[in-house]
Amino acid sequence: MSENPLRAATGAARAALPAAQRAAAVAQRVARLAKDPEARLLVERAVKTASDIYRVASSEQARKVYRQVGEAARSLRQP
Structure with missing residues (x-):
């Protein structure tokens, strides 16, 4: 069986999926409705951006990096 992608995803990735x-x-x-090639290109770019966000997250x-930032933030809070 394949693993559930939501279970394997981190919190940010789970939100992005x-x-x-x-x-x-x-x-x-939109691609079905739009006859304009420019509109289709804009939609394809939006999908690619969402996909890139998921992959990075x-x-x-x-x-x-998230852990390192968290550690740095905790060290700043300590007296």
């Missing part, structure tokens, strides 16, 4: 799915669905609808490097 539905947005990426919604963006893909909207892109399909679920990467190990992003989690490492």
Whole structure:
């Protein structure tokens, strides 16, 4: 069985996944309705941006940076 992508995703990625799915669905609808090639290109760019956000949010490097920022913030709060 394949692993559930929502379970494997981090908090940020979990939030980005539905947005990426919604963006893909909207892109399909708009592409069907839009006869304008420029409009289609704008929608495709929006879908790619949502996909890029999901990919970065679920990467190990992003989690490492998040942990480092959290540690730095905690050290600033200590007297």
